[in-house]
Amino acid sequence: MSRLGLDRFSALYLGAAFIVIFGIWTPHLFLTMSTVDTIASSQAIGAMLGIAVLVPLATGVFDLSIGAVVNLTAVLAAVLMQRDNWNMWAAIVLAVVVGVVIGVVNGFIVVKLRVSAFIATLGTATIIGAVQTIVSDQTQPLQPSSTLWANLTEYQVGGIQVIVFYLIVVALFFWWLLDHTPTGRQLYAVGGNPEAARLSGIKVDKWVWVSLIISASLSGVAGVLYCSLSGPSLTFGSALLLPAYAAAFLGSTQLKPGRFNIWGTVIAVYVLAIGIQGLQYVTGVQWLGDMFNGVALVVAVGFASMTPVLKARRAQARAALENARAGRAKTAEPVGS
Amino acid sequence: MSDGVTVSARAGVADPGRPEEDAGEPALLVRGLSKSFEATRALLPLDLTVPRGEIHALLGENGSGKSTFIKLLSGYHRPDGGEAFVGGTRLAPGSAVSSHAAGCRFVHQDLGLIASETVLDNLYAGVGYPTVLGTVNDRAARRAAAGDLARAGVDLDPRKVVGTLSPAEQTAVAIARALRPGDGGGPRLLVLDEPTARLPEREVGVLLDLIRTVSRAGVAVIYVSHRIDEVLEVAQAVTVLRDGQKVASRPVAGLDRAGLVTLLLADGAVEEADVSAHVPPADDAPVVLAASRVSSAALREVSVEVRQGEVVGIAGITGSGREAILPTIFGGLPRFLGEVRVTGTLVPPQRPDLSVAAGVAYLPPERARSGVGGQTARENLVLAGLRKHWRWPRLSRRGERAEARSWFQRLAVRPGGAVEQPLASFSGGNQQKILFGKWLRLGPRVLLLDEPTQGVDIATKAALHKEILAAAEAGACAVVSSSDAGELIAVCHRILVMRDGKVAGTLSGKDRTLANLTHESFGTRSTSAPGDAAS
Numbered sequence: 001m002s003r004l005g006l007d008r009f010s011a012l013y014l015g016a017a018f019i020v021i022f023g024i025w026t027p028h029l030f031l032t033m034s035t036v037d038t039i040a041s042s043q044a045i046g047a048m049l050g051i052a053v054l055v056p057l058a059t060g061v062f063d064l065s066i067g068a069v070v071n072l073t074a075v076l077a078a079v080l081m082q083r084d085n086w087n088m089w090a091a092i093v094l095a096v097v098v099g100v101v102i103g104v105v106n107g108f109i110v111v112k113l114r115v116s117a118f119i120a121t122l123g124t125a126t127i128i129g130a131v132q133t134i135v136s137d138q139t140q141p142l143q144p145s146s147t148l149w150a151n152l153t154e155y156q157v158g159g160i161q162v163i164v165f166y167l168i169v170v171a172l173f174f175w176w177l178l179d180h181t182p183t184g185r186q187l188y189a190v191g192g193n194p195e196a197a198r199l200s201g202i203k204v205d206k207w208v209w210v211s212l213i214i215s216a217s218l219s220g221v222a223g224v225l226y227c228s229l230s231g232p233s234l235t236f237g238s239a240l241l242l243p244a245y246a247a248a249f250l251g252s253t254q255l256k257p258g259r260f261n262i263w264g265t266v267i268a269v270y271v272l273a274i275g276i277q278g279l280q281y282v283t284g285v286q287w288l289g290d291m292f293n294g295v296a297l298v299v300a301v302g303f304a305s306m307t308p309v310l311k312a313r314r315a316q317a318r319a320a321l322e323n324a325r326a327g328r329a330k331t332a333e334p335v336g337s
Numbered sequence: 338m339s340d341g342v343t344v345s346a347r348a349g350v351a352d353p354g355r356p357e358e359d360a361g362e363p364a365l366l367v368r369g370l371s372k373s374f375e376a377t378r379a380l381l382p383l384d385l386t387v388p389r390g391e392i393h394a395l396l397g398e399n400g401s402g403k404s405t406f407i408k409l410l411s412g413y414h415r416p417d418g419g420e421a422f423v424g425g426t427r428l429a430p431g432s433a434v435s436s437h438a439a440g441c442r443f444v445h446q447d448l449g450l451i452a453s454e455t456v457l458d459n460l461y462a463g464v465g466y467p468t469v470l471g472t473v474n475d476r477a478a479r480r481a482a483a484g485d486l487a488r489a490g491v492d493l494d495p496r497k498v499v500g501t502l503s504p505a506e507q508t509a510v511a512i513a514r515a516l517r518p519g520d521g522g523g524p525r526l527l528v529l530d531e532p533t534a535r536l537p538e539r540e541v542g543v544l545l546d547l548i549r550t551v552s553r554a555g556v557a558v559i560y561v562s563h564r565i566d567e568v569l570e571v572a573q574a575v576t577v578l579r580d581g582q583k584v585a586s587r588p589v590a591g592l593d594r595a596g597l598v599t600l601l602l603a604d605g606a607v608e609e610a611d612v613s614a615h616v617p618p619a620d621d622a623p624v625v626l627a628a629s630r631v632s633s634a635a636l637r638e639v640s641v642e643v644r645q646g647e648v649v650g651i652a653g654i655t656g657s658g659r660e661a662i663l664p665t666i667f668g669g670l671p672r673f674l675g676e677v678r679v680t681g682t683l684v685p686p687q688r689p690d691l692s693v694a695a696g697v698a699y700l701p702p703e704r705a706r707s708g709v710g711g712q713t714a715r716e717n718l719v720l721a722g723l724r725k726h727w728r729w730p731r732l733s734r735r736g737e738r739a740e741a742r743s744w745f746q747r748l749a750v751r752p753g754g755a756v757e758q759p760l761a762s763f764s765g766g767n768q769q770k771i772l773f774g775k776w777l778r779l780g781p782r783v784l785l786l787d788e789p790t791q792g793v794d795i796a797t798k799a800a801l802h803k804e805i806l807a808a809a810e811a812g813a814c815a816v817v818s819s820s821d822a823g824e825l826i827a828v829c830h831r832i833l834v835m836r837d838g839k840v841a842g843t844l845s846g847k848d849r850t851l852a853n854l855t856h857e858s859f860g861t862r863s864t865s866a867p868g869d870a871a872s
Contacts, residue, residue, distance in 0.1 A: 176730065185720070193705075193711075197709070198689055
């Protein structure tokens with residue numbers, strides 16, 4: 001089992017199984033270059049958001065505002081270009097800067113005001129939603145019509161849309177940052193045991209803050225790319241939140257089990273997408289994506305908590321519980337000793 | 338205490354739950370119990386007999402198989418072979434229920450008490466309260482609790498909150514809880530896993546008395562400890578394990594400390610560290626650490642000066658401020674007033690990062706707070722001072738691994754070379770060595786060590802003590818805060834005794850005796866009884 005890596009590489013095996021099954025089932029639909037391109041490009045944003053949530057997760061905090069950030073920056077970029085006739089690059093820069101600022105604010109609330117990241121980002125997500133309504137004036141802006149804007153993501157390189165290459169660059173960068181630099185090591189240490197990290201001289205607050213800035217900034221970029229790829233949407237961002245977490249948690253069961261990691265996350269995104277796409281070709285029903293992602297999140301978190309360290313701890317807890325139960329069962333019957 | 342002699346005669350299994358009939362049965366009879374984990378043989382076939390009412394010490398260095406044996410008895414592990422009888426009842430392998438029903442009770446080093454709850458709630462939360470119509474019957478519960486406590490020889494108000502009790506009292510509550518009657522045939526065997534590891538010297542005696550009371554009631558006690566003097570004092574028989582093998586099982590009478598140490602260690606006696614064998618720092622040696630008038634929630638104007646090459650000890654009972662002093666100096670705990678200087682440079686309060694940058698290392702008392710359990714030993718070792726292996730554009734994993742291996746070798750971490758295993762997978766003593774290495778590799782100017790050898794075996798303890806003295810000789814200085822007076826006497830040039838948040842006294846040179854330490858700690862410095870001298 002360990003030699004084949006059925007545990008560490010289970011998602012890869014699952015992905016291969018999907019390809020074989022659906023390839024045999026609907027070869028004319030599934031085994032085409034257009035399917036490859038559809039899956040690769042439509043999921044590139046999802047994978048970027050998986051990486052965006054992974055950074056704070058590795059540092060031990062949740063960022064629930066990423067969906068709202070995607071919505072806001074997508075709408076903002078479109079509004080600036082369509083309604084206010086901004087230059088494309090200026091609009092992009094402003095949208096991304098808004099993402100960065102949101103990250104700074106999130107970090108401030110978490111680090112300085114000592115609000116738990118879960119609650120803080122849930123709150124800011126709602127506020128960002130309100131801001132988005134103000135910016136968009138409740139009407140979905142039109143997709144800017146310039147070819148340059150469309151080409152930003154859809155330009156074909158060797159039959160694949162260029163956005164896929166953006167993802168590769170982002171993934172490579174964060175893989176380097178998390179796995180090969182002192183910064184990454186410190187982020188993981190903070191996530192692993194903040195008190196130990198602090199007593200080792202690591203600036204815990206700083207890294208929590210940095211991780212929240214990274215997630216919001218990357219979400220801002222993803223929002224702009226999303227707008228270019230699919231057009232501005234008032235709501236789609238929130239639909240991206242759950243799959244991002246599903247991917248990050250599923251990813252943490254892969255390659256380096258027990259640790260949130262970039263390539264595991266990217267693999268998870270694509271395996272889920274292949275499964276969903278294949279099933280949709282076969283059945284044609286619409287609810288599959290939600291069903292698949294929800295189940296995957298729960299199952300992934302279940303598996304993630306089965307890492308060796310946690311496993312040992314659980315076994316201990318179970319033994320203790322059994323002991324207590326044994327005690328209770330016995331007290332029921334009166335025994336003289 | 339010859340094992341296995343009466344074994345052949347005992348073919349049948351006695352009826353459980355009838356103590357009158359098994360009066361002749363030993364409390365514990367173990368035949369050929371063994372256990373392996375993958376390639377390592379944790380416990381070779383073990384035979385052991387413990388008669389009723391005997392206090393039987395179980396000694397062995399970290400990794401000798403003690404824990405494995407206890408876990409086999411508790412049903413946590415399933416043995417590969419062999420069997421165990423408790424009061425004549427055969428234990429079903431790997432069953433916690435069977436172990437409990439046969440009368441095995443365990444008190445672990447982590448007592449498993451809820452500090453914020455009362456003694457009463459701690460006694461009954463796990464097993465259910467006496468109730469009337471589903472409502473807790475407070476009066477009956479209090480009466481039952483008082484009975485349980487009295488049976489264990491503890492005089493305590495069950496309404497007290499556990500967190501307010503002394504460590505010895507907390508241990509007593511845990512023992513009383515374990516010995517609660519009415520479960521199966523009642524307790525026959527009490528296993529105490531290092532019950533005194535966290536206790537200050539003074540409270541150890543209280544606990545040993547309690548253990549004697551328990552054994553007089555006919556309950557056999559297996560007593561696991563690294564403290565040899567206690568074993569000689571309280572136990573009637575001792576079994577020594579080494580590398581999973583029983584090397585001796587004999588009455589304590591006629592054994593002395595040296596004899597036991599020889600049994601414990603494969604290569605004969607360990608050479609214990611002794612500060613008096615080292616040259617003390619000169620009076621004009623530069624002051625490296627100067628804390629002046631440091632005040633916090635637990636400390637009142639504490640001043641400490643440590644010179645280059647000096648090892649200073651901090652003693653004091655629980656609540657004296659001893660536990661707060663090192664984290665407050667380091668910045669782990671808030672400091673309200675006062676200054677801390679390291680070689681003249683001011684270190685602001687609550688800035689561990691600046692303390693580390695100034696050359697201060699701090700080893701917290703609880704390992705759970707000092708290491709990242711989920712990360713590998715290598716990652717933990719290099720965590721402070723990551724830059725050393727930074728070669729643009731990446732951290733040199735090979736360099737880190739080589740360095741980690743060399744520290745594993747130097748500190749004799751077992752299993753050797755397992756630098757890529759998660760920290761949490763190492764035994765407590767080995768984790769402590771790794772965390773020691775983490776700071777030693779930085780070549781710190783000041784070592785702040787909080788209970789550096791708690792729960793660590795003698796050989797490791799001596800090795801760590803030598804590292805402290807070697808670091809001091811190489812030009813660092815160290816402050817050791819410990820509840821183990823012997824440790825302070827062994828490694829410290831000077832011992833500060835804390836009382837009520839203040840430094841109550843200083844002992845140096847020949848004054849560093851157990852008796853003086855105790856008297857200073859309790860503020861009873863009169864003419865000390867000559868019989869009290871240190872070991």
